[in-house]
Amino acid sequence: MHDGLRLTRQSVANGSALASTMDYSLKRRVTLSRYANSGTLPIDSPGREHNPADRGG
Incomplete structure (x- = not known):
């Protein structure tokens, strides 16, 4: 999936909402x-996404 997404991203205009989502x-x-792969992890972890220590993936 990662390779396909990376390849498709090359054809999407920079600055678009789709490009942002793909990035x-x-x-x-x-x-x-x-x-x-888990099926048990919650989709949302309040506060975690906005924690500067978590940035960078």
Whole structure:
């Protein structure tokens, strides 16, 4: 999935909402993969996404 998303991202205009969403997903691929494979992790962790220490994926 990561390779396909990365390849598709090359054809999406920079600055678009889709590009932003794809960049977010690519930066956080490890965490998103863990969520997708788990089935038990909550989709939302209040406060965590806005914690500067967590930035950088």
